[in-house]
Amino acid sequence: MTSAARPYTSDFSIEFEAETQRLLRRRFLWFSGILSAFKGAVLVLGVVLLVHGLRTPPPGAEHPPAPEREPLGLALQALSLGVYLTCFWRARRGIDRGEALLRLTYFLVVADGVLSIATPYMGVRPSLGLIGVMLIHFGASCFLPWTPVQAARPLVPLLLVSTLLALSPIDTSDFGTRIEVIALSPLVGAPGLLMCWLRHSQRVKQATFRFLERRYGEVRRELIDARRLHESLFPAPITRGRVRVAYAYAPMQQIGGDFLFVHGEAEDGPLDVVVLDVTGHGIAAALTVNRIWGELQRIYAEQPGVGPGEVMRLLNRYAHLTLARHSVYLTAFCMRVDPAGDRVEYCSAGHPPAFIRAANGTLHELESTTLVLGVCADKDFHPEPGSTRLGAGETVIVYTDGAIEAMGMDGRCMGIDVFRRVLAGMQRPEIGGWPGRVIEAVEHYRDGPPTDDTLVVEVSRPLVAAD
Numbered sequence: 082m083t084s085a086a087r088p089y090t091s092d093f094s095i096e097f098e099a100e101t102q103r104l105l106r107r108r109f110l111w112f113s114g115i116l117s118a119f120k121g122a123v124l125v126l127g128v129v130l131l132v133h134g135l136r137t138p139p140p141g142a143e144h145p146p147a148p149e150r151e152p153l154g155l156a157l158q159a160l161s162l163g164v165y166l167t168c169f170w171r172a173r174r175g176i177d178r179g180e181a182l183l184r185l186t187y188f189l190v191v192a193d194g195v196l197s198i199a200t201p202y203m204g205v206r207p208s209l210g211l212i213g214v215m216l217i218h219f220g221a222s223c224f225l226p227w228t229p230v231q232a233a234r235p236l237v238p239l240l241l242v243s244t245l246l247a248l249s250p251i252d253t254s255d256f257g258t259r260i261e262v263i264a265l266s267p268l269v270g271a272p273g274l275l276m277c278w279l280r281h282s283q284r285v286k287q288a289t290f291r292f293l294e295r296r297y298g299e300v301r302r303e304l305i306d307a308r309r310l311h312e313s314l315f316p317a318p319i320t321r322g323r324v325r326v327a328y329a330y331a332p333m334q335q336i337g338g339d340f341l342f343v344h345g346e347a348e349d350g351p352l353d354v355v356v357l358d359v360t361g362h363g364i365a366a367a368l369t370v371n372r373i374w375g376e377l378q379r380i381y382a383e384q385p386g387v388g389p390g391e392v393m394r395l396l397n398r399y400a401h402l403t404l405a406r407h408s409v410y411l412t413a414f415c416m417r418v419d420p421a422g423d424r425v426e427y428c429s430a431g432h433p434p435a436f437i438r439a440a441n442g443t444l445h446e447l448e449s450t451t452l453v454l455g456v457c458a459d460k461d462f463h464p465e466p467g468s469t470r471l472g473a474g475e476t477v478i479v480y481t482d483g484a485i486e487a488m489g490m491d492g493r494c495m496g497i498d499v500f501r502r503v504l505a506g507m508q509r510p511e512i513g514g515w516p517g518r519v520i521e522a523v524e525h526y527r528d529g530p531p532t533d534d535t536l537v538v539e540v541s542r543p544l545v546a547a548d
Contacts, residue, residue: 093292100288102179104226106172109186112224113169120162127155154205157196164192183231190221190235198243202251211262214239215269222273226284232277236270304335304364311336311367314374316343318513323420324352328538329516331483331524337534338366338411339481342374344381349420353381355392356414356538358432358481366534369409373399389415389428390466393451397430397462400455410455414447414479418471418540425477428466430454433482434497436504440474440544444505447477476541478504478515483535487527495526515539 131152168189171177177185197213209216218239222232243266246252247259254262312330319326328341338359345352357373359366376399380392387395392415400411414435416427429435431453437445450465471477480500487495503522510518516537523535 093289096292097285097288101226102182105182105186106175106178108224108226109172109182110169112221113165113172113189116220117162117165117169120158120165124155124158124162127158131155153203154200157200157203157205161193161196164189186221186225186227187235190217191238193217194235194239195242198239198246202246211243211266211269214243215272218270218273219276222276222280226281227277228281229274229278232274233270236267236273240266240270301335307364307367308332308336311370314371315341319343319345319352320513323349323542324418325512325541325543326352326354326539327513327516327541328536329520330537331520331531331535332362333483333531333534334363336364336367337362338370339483339534339536340370340374341536341538342377344377344385351386351417351419351421352540353387353389353392353417354415354479354538354540356432356479356481356536357411358413358534358536359411360409362534365409369404369411372403373411388466389417389426390464393428393430393454393464393466394459394462397452397454397457398459401458401462405455410453412453412482416477416479416540418477418542420542423470423472423542424468425471426466426468428464430464433480433485435477435479436501437469437471438476438478438504438509440509442505442509444501445469446501471542473542474544476512476515476539478519479538479540480519481534481536483531483533484519484523484537486533487523487535488529488532489526490528495523499526512541512543513539515541 168185171185172182194214194217197209197217198211200208200213201210218232218236221227221235244263247263252259315328315330316326318328324345326343330337330339330341332339338357338361340357340359342355342357343352344355355377357370359369359373361369373396376396377392380387380395384391393413396411396413400409404410411430412432413430414427414432415429416425416435418425425437427435427447428451429447429449430451431449434449435447437447439445447467447469450467451463485495485497485500489495503526504519507518507522516539519537520535
């Protein structure tokens with residue numbers, strides 16, 4: 082199984098292991114401490130009963146009976162108590178950590194289990210034998226955060242000891258009974274193994290949920306911060322002068338690959354507007370936008386009067402050399418609005434057609450003039466910019482394909498034709514109101530969540546330049 086196919090990340094594994102170690106130490110202290118107290122109480126009670134029996138003869142007897150196996154049983158009980166106290170002390174002092182602490186849990190269960198198996202052969206009464214092993218193992222499985230595999234490990238030496246003693250000459254039972262005991266002895270671990278499987282599965286589920294919930298919160302906070310930084314690259318709306326710019330952006334995720342770049346040297350001079358749509362969504366597309374933003378800054382800093390065709394050529398060269406190797410491409414619409422000449426020069430690289438809406442409501446379509454950026458080398462790229470009139474009272478509406486790819490209730494995309502009819506049928510809003518109105522129309526048409534980023538840009542020539 083490859084690392085990508087593993088159910089948990091390495092971060093989760095490290096975190097889960099650290100949590101397990103803390104839980105193991107805490108639970109082991111409780112387990113060994115409680116059983117130490119219990120065994121200590123049993124030992125004290127046994128000593129009291131033994132002394133009382135020695136001092137008090139039975140009715141009709143002149144002297145108390147001689148002890149037989151009681152001292153041996155008490156000695157074994159004291160030995161068991163000593164083992165538990167030693168393990169408790171080592172865990173309390175932190176002498177054993179990690180795998181060493183896990184081995185200490187095995188040792189404690191095996192040591193107590195061996196004593197439980199051996200006591201019947203020593204004639205000590207009462208003795209539980211394999212039933213005692215089952216109780217010890219089940220108790221440990223209830224306390225300790227073992228996996229089923231870890232719970233099975235102490236059973237192996239215990240079952241081996243039980244088998245050897247059953248086959249030895251000291252076992253006086255008949256051969257058939259001994260074979261039955263050997264065959265059924267693995268069942269003593271079934272309750273503990275089942276308990277470990279249930280508890281471990283539940284603990285993994287809970288830990289996974291906590292891990293994913295925390296990571297989701299971290300990622301969400303990081304995305305919010307990333308969106309804040311990403312949107313800081315967007316220009317402020319231009320609400321004064323002879324050319325106004327407004328936009329509305331609705332990313333499919335927290336951040337996306339649609340972008341608007343505006344460059345203007347003077348308030349009433351030519352204004353350059355670039356609308357971009359990078360392939361893909363989310364963080365990868367946003368990172369690509371950041372790179373292209375830097376390239377646009379360089380282009381306009383070095384060539385302030387550069388035209389849309391040359392901008393497209395330089396962007397295509399950049400995309401082909403740096404992005405195409407990663408199968409990342411982009412569409413773009415670049416325009417240079419000259420209010421003094423009532424002209425707009427534009428170049429569209431595989432972008433959905435922009436529309437000029439006149440004051441009387443008629444639409445003029447600005448088709449794509451060249452290929453998607455990045456698909457061909459610089460020598461094969463021909464921008465072929467266009468130019469048309471943009472007078473006072475007219476508006477250029479540019480959008481990304483998220484608008485026309487909105488799926489309606491009939492399962493069909495909105496498409497250019499429906500989008501054109503929507504624009505033509507809208508009443509003329511105040512300057513700066515087109516983007517919000519268009520986004521509302523797209524959301525009204527769309528059935529279900531968005532499947533792409535949507536950016537709508539309005540570039541307007543007001544009838545009166547002054548506010």
